[in-house]
Amino acid sequence: MLRFWGQPKFSREPLEPIGYELFLREYNTGNWEIPTDFSKFTATQITDLLTRTTPEFPQKMKHISINLDIDQFVDPVFLQAFFAIKQQLSGIQLSIELTERTGQLNISPSQLVTAAKRFNDAGFYIILDDVSSGDNQLARVKLLNDFVHEYKFAIQNFRPFESLEDIVPNLTFWRDLAQKNQKLFTIEGVESKQDLLILSHYQADMFQGYALGRPIYLPTQDDPDSVISESTTCY
Structure with missing residues (x-):
């Protein structure tokens, strides 16, 4: 069984939940687990789950993002599948997060630019996930800058630190590059009230982290109990 878990995305001013970043989880032997191979899931499986999950979201959770690895991002089948359900996601702004993970295929810069342009032209927001980590370094940011809407900076990727x-x-x-390029800027990995107090000075547009809300199970319309807990911590 496959379900989404969602971590709340918080606006900075006011500090309140406005949406979810969605994570795929697989049910095996009594436990929900992070899949070892995301490539085994088809675009149809993911979009079908999305259409069965979003109607259960609280009214205020309208900013939704879903992660795609580079192999999925450049595959036209994924764009077609997301575009086919776009009108069904009533009132939802769906963003595509391009992960920092290295793909199994040798993807050329031109393939990546073509894919980003196609998603942008189809009306999807593109987020560069975990900038300064993995493959999402400055060169990729510059390459895709015309089509990207948001940078996410993941503090957890730099832990432990003093x-x-x-x-x-x-x-x-x-932060400065986001402002210069007129992109939204999200800081993720906020793990304490002290983190939040310090990071509030960096004029991020959004925050994510365990101090604000841990990922929660998101039921589908056909689940026996389709009530989402809105419990989040807000300082």
Whole structure:
């Protein structure tokens, strides 16, 4: 069985939940697990699950993002599948997060640009996930800049560190680049009230992290109990 789990995305001002980042989870031997191979799921499986899950969302959770690895991102089948259900996601803004993970295929820069342009032209927001990590380095940001709407900076990728001050130069660089390029900027990995107090000075548009809300099970319309817990922590 396949379901989405969702981590709340919080706006900065006011600090309140506005949507979810969706994560696929697979039910095996009594436990929900992170799949070891995301490539085994077809575009149809993912979009079908999406259409059965979003109607159960609380009214205020309208900003939804879903992760695609680079192999999926450049595959026209995924774009076609998402576009086919776009009108069914009433009132939902669906963003595509291009992950930092290295794909199994040798993807050329021109293939990546073509895919980004197609998603953008089809009306999807594109987010570069975990900038400064994995493959989402400055070169990719520059390559896709015309089609990207948001940068996400993941603090958790730089832990452990003595204090947040250790990553301030990197954080400041990406915040400034987002402002220069007129992109939204999200900081994820907020794990404490102290983190939030410090990070609030960096003018992010959105926050994510365990201090604000952990990923929760998102039922579908056909689940026996289709009530989503709205319990989140808000400082």
